[in-house]
Amino acid sequence: MIDRTRAHDDAPEHVDVERLLDAMFAGELDDDGAERLSNAVLRNANAAKNVARTRWLIESLRKRPAAPDLTNRILADVGSRRPWASARVSRIVTIGRIAASFALLAALTGALVTRRMAPELVMPGATGGPLTNLVEHGGVEVADGVRTVLGVVRTFRPISVGGAEAGAYTVADRRAEPRLAAPTVWIDGEITHVPTPIRFDPNQPRTIWLRAAPAEGVEARVALFRAH
Amino acid sequence: MLRAQERILIERAAAGDRDAAERLIRAHQESLYAYMVRLSGRPDVAEDIVQEAFVRVLTHLDRFDPQFRFSTWLFTIAKRLYVNACQKHKPLYDSDVVMSRGGSGHAPDSPAITGETRDNAREVLQEALDTLSDEQREVVVLFHQQSWPIALIAQHMNMPEGTVKSHLHRSRKKMRTALEATVRRRESVAEVWR
Numbered sequence: 048m049i050d051r052t053r054a055h056d057d058a059p060e061h062v063d064v065e066r067l068l069d070a071m072f073a074g075e076l077d078d079d080g081a082e083r084l085s086n087a088v089l090r091n092a093n094a095a096k097n098v099a100r101t102r103w104l105i106e107s108l109r110k111r112p113a114a115p116d117l118t119n120r121i122l123a124d125v126g127s128r129r130p131w132a133s134a135r136v137s138r139i140v141t142i143g144r145i146a147a148s149f150a151l152l153a154a155l156t157g158a159l160v161t162r163r164m165a166p167e168l169v170m171p172g173a174t175g176g177p178l179t180n181l182v183e184h185g186g187v188e189v190a191d192g193v194r195t196v197l198g199v200v201r202t203f204r205p206i207s208v209g210g211a212e213a214g215a216y217t218v219a220d221r222r223a224e225p226r227l228a229a230p231t232v233w234i235d236g237e238i239t240h241v242p243t244p245i246r247f248d249p250n251q252p253r254t255i256w257l258r259a260a261p262a263e264g265v266e267a268r269v270a271l272f273r274a275h
Numbered sequence: 276m277l278r279a280q281e282r283i284l285i286e287r288a289a290a291g292d293r294d295a296a297e298r299l300i301r302a303h304q305e306s307l308y309a310y311m312v313r314l315s316g317r318p319d320v321a322e323d324i325v326q327e328a329f330v331r332v333l334t335h336l337d338r339f340d341p342q343f344r345f346s347t348w349l350f351t352i353a354k355r356l357y358v359n360a361c362q363k364h365k366p367l368y369d370s371d372v373v374m375s376r377g378g379s380g381h382a383p384d385s386p387a388i389t390g391e392t393r394d395n396a397r398e399v400l401q402e403a404l405d406t407l408s409d410e411q412r413e414v415v416v417l418f419h420q421q422s423w424p425i426a427l428i429a430q431h432m433n434m435p436e437g438t439v440k441s442h443l444h445r446s447r448k449k450m451r452t453a454l455e456a457t458v459r460r461r462e463s464v465a466e467v468w469r
Binding site: 065068069072073097100101103104105107108109111112114115116117118120121122124125126128129130131132141144145 | 283286287290291292293296297300301304305306308309312313318322325326329330333334396397399400403404415416418419420425440443444447448450451454455
């Protein structure tokens with residue numbers, strides 16, 4: 048005997064209706080699909096019946112059965128296992144927790160801002176340390192000191208991570224802008240006229256960091272560098 | 276309820292605030308009950324599971340992971356309790372279900388039952404749901420009743436999204452077939468009574 052239902056189920060238009068129904072319930076039915084589904088429903092009585100029954104099932108499923116109110120039973124049960132705190136105490140605990148969260152958030156934000164504005168304050172490891180004795184004794188001493196530093200730069204430059212060239216030396220990663228009160232004594236033409244921190248990749252060992260810092264009153268400046 | 280608002284309620288309930296716990300219960304008990312009724316087909320079982328799930332959750336709020344939704348956590352615990360209860364009381368639950376759905380010893384198609392109890396849309400729906408496997412039933416209830424997105428159902432049930440879609444497709448077909456059978460049965464019953 049021929050199974051007419053099965054034969055109908057396998058018909059292309061039927062399969063298409065099933066696919067369109069799936070798309071409709073998944074919220075993925077586009078305008079074209081909606082039109083095809085609508086046409087199928089109009090043309091095919093069986094498709095119309097299937098759509099209607101599916102819709103009925105889904106809508107019935109969405110109607111929630113009346114639920115008993117179990118609140119008091121649950122609260123009593125929980126209370127017998129773990130006593131409820133008074134409203135005042137629990138409010139204090141909650142406020143305390145929220146305040147602690149805000150304090151932590153504020154501290155983190157402050158640390159991030161400070162790190163951006165003045166990295167040496169929050170990143171002790173990245174702060175330049177005076178490895179040279181280059182202090183403000185006047186232009187000649189500074190110039191000598193800078194030459195010493197440059198010697199170090201020359202030594203390290205070939206093994207450091209590259210960057211843009213400034214003068215004869217590599218200037219990399221200008222993350223921190225120099226804050227200089229007055230022109231710095233640099234050897235003209237060898238580094239740059241503009242005081243610029245020379246910074247190689249801080250994540251790499253053998254990194255050097257040359258920076259200029261202002262001094263008051265004299266033309267001389269302190270040059271710091273550090274090796275990571 | 277907004278998630279931020281819910282997080283505050285959870286914090287307060289964890290600190291022992293009864294009012295906060297009450298608001299959490301009121302916000303979720305209806306949907307959890309509906310889910311359990313459809314899953315188990317038994318209002319009394321659903322009631323027990325809902326109560327126990329809330330008690331478990333409210334006494335272990337410190338274990339709540341805020342990256343998940345509270346409802347997902349609650350539903351997961353409820354389902355686990357239901358599965359455990361089914362395993363523990365399987366013969367009892369099964370016979371109860373048969374009695375409650377089939378009536379007292381009548382054949383399923385007998386007019387006494389169909390005339391009295393089957394004339395109810397909810398029962399027809401439950402009959403259709405009963406034709407599904409446990410997984411299919413849960414997928415259908417979560418998607419169509421609870422309006423969970425497919426991705427969340429997949430995560431909750433630990434299966435690929437494609438499997439969820441396939442379950443939905445097959446389940447709708449199966450339920451429709453069951454509905455058609457019920458309609459046919461009713462028509463034949465109506466003829467008997469005529």
